[in-house]
Structure formats: structure tokens, C-alpha cells
């Protein structure tokens with residue numbers, strides 16, 4: 001008799017696909033949790049001191065590029081359908097994404113222009129100045145709200161990914177999947 005509690009030696013195509021899906025969700029989830037943590041830490045300069053703040057901000061900018069590449073398919077298809085068939089939800093999400101992109105570009109560029117460690121480390125002598133300092137802090141403050149809305153719009157994904165990754169799985173019983 002077949003022991004239905006023992007995993008089969010022959011991994012089926014559908015279980016391999018399911019594992020791949022969980023692997024992809026885990027990667028997205030970890031990167032997004034890191035993005036969020038890095039942003040929250042970056043907001044509080046005294047927590048890290050200026051040198052760590054600058055390098056953490058640069059690491060965050062690199063992680064954001066990965067995040068954007070991971071969603072390149074969605075960006076390309078929504079760009080094509082934006083004025084024609086995109087849903088209201090996707091249009092709002094798209095406009096938020098543009099605001100996020102501009103905001104993060106502004107934080108990173110202004111941060112580099114006023115940096116005391118990062119650019120000088122590469123031999124450059126950034127000019128600084130009140131305007132860039134003002135732009136840096138102003139964009140960071142705006143981003144708090146825009147990220148909150150970005151997370152709100154994608155909240156159902158966050159909840160379902162958390163359940164899928166950390167929720168209790170039902171006990172396996174015999175029978176087909």
C-alpha cells in the first residue's frame with residue numbers, strides 16, 4: 001500500500017511550479033521588507049550617524065533598481081494601456097510609481113550633492129548648498145506619505161504573501177492534490 005504521508009520521490013510538475021512561486025514570493029517579500037526597513041532607518045539620521053546614513057541610502061537606491069526591474073513587466077504593460085484599457089486601480093498605482101521614482105531620484109541625487117563621505121570616498125568634491133539640503137529633506141518627508149499609500153494600494157499582496165509564507169499549512173493527508 002502506498003504511504004500517502006511520505007513525500008513522493010517523483011516531484012510532480014505542479015508541485016515544482018508551486019515551490020517556484022513560493023520562492024519568487026519569498027524573494028519579493030524579503031526585498032520589499034528590506035526596502036521598507038532601510039527607508040525607516042534612513043529617516044532617522046541620529047540613529048545611524050551620517051556615514052552609515054549615506055551608505056545605507058546608496059544601498060537602498062540599488063535595491064530600488066532591483067525592485068523596479070522585478071516589476072518591469074507590469075510597468076511596460078501598464079505604460080502601454082495607461083490611456084486606453086488600464087483599470088482605475090492600475091492607473092492610480094502607476095501615477096504613484098512615477099511619484100515614487102521622482103522622489104527617490106531626488107533624495108539620492110540631492111544626498112550625493114551634500115554628501116560628506118560617499119562622493120568624497122570616490123575622490124569627488126560635492127558642492128553642497130542649502131537648496132540641495134532643503135530638497136533632500138523635503139523629498140524624504142514627502143516620500144513617507146507616498147510610500148504609505150504605495151503599501152496601502154498593494155496591501156492585499158502583502159497580506160496574502162505573509163499568509164502564504166508564514167501561515168500554518170494544513171496537514172497533508174492522502175489523496176490527490
Ligand code: HEM
Pocket residue numbers: 028032033035036039064067068071074075093097098100101104147150151154157158
Ligand atoms: C521603500 C520603498 C518601497 C517599498 C517598501 C515598496 C513595496 C512594494 C510592495 C510591497 C509591492 C507589492 C508586492 C509586489 O507586487 O511585489 C510593490 C509593488 C510595486 N512597486 Fe514598490 N516599493 C517601494 C518603492 C518603489 C519604487 C521607488 C517604485 C518605482 C519606481 C516601485 C514600483 C513598484 C511597482 C511597479 C510595483 C508593482 C505594482 C503592481 O503589480 O500592481 N516601488 N512595492
Ligand code: HEM
Pocket residue numbers: 039042043044045050053054055056057058060107108111112114115116118119133136137140
Ligand atoms: C531613502 C534614502 C534617504 C532618506 C530617507 C534620507 C533622509 C534624510 C533626512 C530626513 C535628513 C535630515 C536629517 C536632519 O537634518 O535632521 C538627511 C540628512 C542627510 N542625508 Fe539623507 N536620506 C537618504 C539618503 C541619503 C543618501 C543616499 C545620501 C548621500 C549619499 C544622504 C546624505 C545626507 C546628508 C549628507 C545629510 C546631512 C545634511 C546636513 O545636515 O549636513 N542621504 N537625510
